[in-house]
Structures are given as C-alpha cells and as structure tokens.
Amino acid sequence: MSEFTIADLVRLLRECAGEDEGVDLDGDIQSVTFDDLGYDSLALFNTVGRIERDYAINLPEDVVSELLTPQELIAEVNQHLEQPA
Template structure:
C-alpha cells in the first residue's frame, strides 16, 4: 500500500497547471461537491487532468471511471482508491 494521499489541494494545483482556472470560480473555496462543468472544466480538461495525475502519482485511471467523477470529491476519492490498492495483484 502507498503512504501517499491525493488531496483537494493536489487536485486544484493540477487543474490550474493543466487547464488553468476560470476567473469567476474560486478553486480555493468550497468546491468539493460542485460539478466540474460548473467550475468551468469540460471532459477534455478532465482527461488532461487525469493524465497529469497518472504521471505524477504512477497510477492508471480508467477513462470511463474518470468520466464518472463529476465532482472534485469523486475524483479525489477515485485517485485515493487507486493509491491504496495493492500493486501487482
């Protein structure tokens, strides 16, 4: 098991690096349960975000699962589930 944890702060950093941020949205606010579309991120931006997460954290995220993560909370939980999964099984 990995000792690494993926946090909302990690996600917002990666979102800003990869796709930027809509000036009308405060990513430092309470965004855990807001949908990505509402935050200004469409599917292409989320695929880029997923790719960045995969490279940085050394995991593989299934595109269909990634597309089902409609909120930051769902994506953080998805990444953490992969980080905690036993490797090589």
Template sequence: MTEFTLKTLIELLRECAGEDEGVELDGEILDVPFDELGYDSLALFNTVARIERDYRVSLPDEVVTEARTPRELLAEIAAGLAAVS
C-alpha cells in the same frame, strides 16, 4: 501511501487547463460539478493523465466521464493509490 489532497487536485486542474494561479476557488467545492467550476472533459482528461503519470497510478478509463465532482475524482484517485501501495 501518498496523500492526494483537494489542494493538489486544484493545482493540477489549473495547470492542465492553463489557468492563472491567481484564480481562486472559494468555499466548499467538493460537491460542485466540474462544469460549474469551469472545467470541461478535456481539462479533466489532461488532469487524469497527469495524475496517472506523476503518481504512477492507474485510473479507470471512465473516470473522466463518471467523476462529476472533486469528491468523486478524489475517491477514484485514493482507490488507485491504495491499489499501488
């Protein structure tokens, strides 16, 4: 099974939102809402689409609106990856 980590998620969020790689997300961010981290629904939509394409995983359409924190999105990704294993 492919491991998808918080580090991987942050890298993809940055790429899909067009951020500089130098921007640091310090501290514990697993339970910080995406909007407080500076990511809107468009950034999440682009990130989810990229994850689906790159990892060949199918995520529910609602994941963009229902996953409000990195922890929630990582759980959805883990479930999707487990389903394809």
C-alpha cells in the same frame, strides 16, 4: 504513497487547464461539478493524465467519465493509491 488531497487536485487543475476567472478554486469546491467549475471533458482528461503520471496509477476512462465532482475524483485516485502496485 501519500493521500491525494483537494489541494493536490486544485494545483493540477490550475497547471493543466487553467482557472476560470469567475471560479474561486480556493473555496469549498469538493461537491461542485467540474462543469460548474468551468472544466470540460478535455480539461479533465488532461488533469487525469497528469495525475496518472505523477502518482503512477491508471484510472479507467469509463470510470473517470462518470466522475462529476472533485470529491468523486479524489476518492477514486485515493482508492487506486491504496491498491498494491
């Protein structure tokens, strides 16, 4: 399986939860919190569900709830992608 990237995450955020007009998702957002990007827990839940379906992985809810930034979510997804099925 290929690596999950910031471009993949931005695409899924836009598709699953939209984009706040005041936020530039094309900028350097990797260390910006999801709250500051305008994404609440429901938006993140929808996005994570889509990631799980598209990439055939399971991200534990207790772990996901602790992820604050895109960089942290990307690292978690890639860690699960590296694990053998």
